[in-house]
Amino acid sequence: xxxxxxxxxxxxxxxxxxxxxxxxxxxxxxxxxxxxxxxxxxxxxxxxxxxxxxxxxxxxxxxxxxxxxxxxxxxxxxxxxxxxxxxxxxxxxxxxxxxxxxxxxxxxxxxxxxxxxxxxxxxxxxxxxxxxxxxxxxxxxxxxxxxxxxxxxxxxxx
Numbered sequence: 001x002x003x004x005x006x007x008x009x010x011x012x013x014x015x016x017x018x019x020x021x022x023x024x025x026x027x028x029x030x031x032x033x034x035x036x037x038x039x040x041x042x043x044x045x046x047x048x049x050x051x052x053x054x055x056x057x058x059x060x061x062x063x064x065x066x067x068x069x070x071x072x073x074x075x076x077x078x079x080x081x082x083x084x085x086x087x088x089x090x091x092x093x094x095x096x097x098x099x100x101x102x103x104x105x106x107x108x109x110x111x112x113x114x115x116x117x118x119x120x121x122x123x124x125x126x127x128x129x130x131x132x133x134x135x136x137x138x139x140x141x142x143x144x145x146x147x148x149x150x151x152x153x154x155x156x157x158x
Contacts, residue, residue, distance in 0.1 A: 023057035023092050028099070051097045051123070061087045063128040069105030069115030071134035079105055079115045080131035087126055099123050108136045 027050055028043040043051065065082025082102060100123070105116040118130030 021057045023053050023059050024055035025051055025053050025059065025092075027051040045099045045101055048101045049099050051099050053092045053094050053097065056091070056093045058089045058091055061090055061123055061126060063121050063123050063126045064102075065121050065128035065130040066102035066104045066118030068118045068131035068133040069107040071115050071136035072108035072113075073111035073137045075137040076108065076111070077134035077136075079118070079134040082118050082121065082131045083128040085126055085128045090124065092124065097124055102128070102130045105130065105133050108134070111136045 025041075025043060028045040031042045031044070032039055033042065034040070045051075063083075063085045065084075067081050068079025070079050071077045100121055102119040102121040105118045108115045114135045115133030117133050120130050121128045
């Protein structure tokens, strides 16, 4: 990603900041990585919370819906993955933004029902739907079922 070549932004009904200006934010679990000599801050939310924007600017966002729970029994299907939606150069005004992390679905409790669906994750109007629950088959052979994983909205900036 080359944020220095930024020409347009979306969201918040605001004018675009100067090229290369990242929002200054806090909240979630903060890590960093370096690519092409530029160090980026990554904020990961594994539970619902609040992203605080201390200084307006641009962020890249990745929103993942909760995965569906697995089916039970021989031939039971795995749950579907939640939607993965990204947005680049999203402009955020200073303020607080709600982050909703979708829960993973529960595994099927018996061979006659499917696993439950994962729930939606959301950030700033970007909604990632949860994955569907896996189907079960009642064939008399006990199988293992596993719960789906939670979604994880991620915000990056410099």
